[in-house]
Amino acid sequence: MNTVADPIAAPAAAGTAEAAAPGARRRRQGEVILEVKNISLRFGGVKALTDISFDVREHEVRAIIGPNGAGKSSMLNCINGVYSPQEGTIAFRGRTFSHMNSRQVAEMGIARTFQNLALFKGMSVLDNIMSGRNLKMKTNLFQQAIRNPWFGSAEREEVAHREFVEHIIDFLEIQAHRKTPVGRLPYGLQKRVDLGRALAMEPQVLLLDEPMAGMNVEEKQDMSRFILDVNDEYGTTIVLIEHDMGVVMDISDRVVVLDYGKKIGDGTPAQVRTDPEVISAYLGTSH
Numbered sequence: 001m002n003t004v005a006d007p008i009a010a011p012a013a014a015g016t017a018e019a020a021a022p023g024a025r026r027r028r029q030g031e032v033i034l035e036v037k038n039i040s041l042r043f044g045g046v047k048a049l050t051d052i053s054f055d056v057r058e059h060e061v062r063a064i065i066g067p068n069g070a071g072k073s074s075m076l077n078c079i080n081g082v083y084s085p086q087e088g089t090i091a092f093r094g095r096t097f098s099h100m101n102s103r104q105v106a107e108m109g110i111a112r113t114f115q116n117l118a119l120f121k122g123m124s125v126l127d128n129i130m131s132g133r134n135l136k137m138k139t140n141l142f143q144q145a146i147r148n149p150w151f152g153s154a155e156r157e158e159v160a161h162r163e164f165v166e167h168i169i170d171f172l173e174i175q176a177h178r179k180t181p182v183g184r185l186p187y188g189l190q191k192r193v194d195l196g197r198a199l200a201m202e203p204q205v206l207l208l209d210e211p212m213a214g215m216n217v218e219e220k221q222d223m224s225r226f227i228l229d230v231n232d233e234y235g236t237t238i239v240l241i242e243h244d245m246g247v248v249m250d251i252s253d254r255v256v257v258l259d260y261g262k263k264i265g266d267g268t269p270a271q272v273r274t275d276p277e278v279i280s281a282y283l284g285t286s287h
């Protein structure tokens with residue numbers, strides 16, 4: 001049976017060093033876990049990304065910001081194997097990977113949420129989060145469906161996975177909705193379920209594409225808290241695309257700024273906020 005880790009367990013401390021966070025929080029930051037080098041991506045004549053390089057350190061919250069069409073989602077799509085860039089490399093824990101599909105990338109420990117929700121609207125919250133667990137299941141659905149003594153281990157395995165999913169439901173404070181079809185939930189809660197589905201994969205790196213889009217202030221505060229709790233309690237490294245600069249300044253350790261597919265800024269929130277090029281391309285305008 002696959003081992004099912006305690007979701008609230010303290011993250012491994014090996015190789016990490018205490019680093020002063022730019023905000024009030026002190027956060028662990030470790031080695032480079034993800035290295036993006038000279039990535040260029042074209043769609044016909046459209047240059048979605050041009051020569052993009054940046055790194056992500058273990059346990060940090062790394063934001064990607066920029067105007068609409070800057071290439072932010074395309075960047076995440078390159079990292080998680082949806083798009084194959086024409087040039088450049090991406091390395092995870094020092095291992096360069098290319099031509100991997102999204103399933104292989106997920107198996108390596110990189111999960112993501114989507115700008116446009118990709119949930120099963122007619123299925124319950126519990127089953128949607130369980131769907132994120134599929135990668136971790138050794139026994140297949142056919143074996144689970146048979147449920148005879150030959151496949152007793154399949155049932156035991158499913159119980160363990162369900163327990164893990166229940167931990168996530170408690171963690172995200174959505175117990176009251178566990179049996180509700182996702183399509184009936186308010187948008188803010190659907191986004192939380194999408195986060196739960198990604199967490200069910202026990203990712204080492206979590207790619208979040210505008211997890212707070214369309215939310216009101218209170219929902220954004222809740223989501224920010226959950227993201228920081230995931231980062232603190234699971235030790236998960238976070239790569240976050242977000243338009244709300246208040247949120248970015250509050251919760252990220254470092255920020256990459258894209259504009260028309262090019263990187264125009266990279267640094268702490270305080271550094272990018274005062275960077276003249278970033279201000280004129282992005283921060284000076286309303287988003």
Ligand SMILES: Nc1ncnc2c1ncn2[C@@H]1O[C@H](COP(=O)(O)OP(=O)(O)OP(=O)(O)O)[C@@H](O)[C@H]1O
Nearest residue numbers: 043046048066067068069070071072073074075115
């Ligand atoms: N599958 C695709 N086919 C063709 N062009 C694409 C595709 N995906 C993205 N693009 C183009 O690449 C550029 C970058 O798009 P992308 O979605 O990455 O931007 P973004 O920064 O995520 O924008 P937004 O803030 O609006 O989500 C745009 O010009 C977009 O039209």
Ligand SMILES: [Mg+2]
Nearest residue numbers: 072073074115
């Ligand atoms: Mg996008």
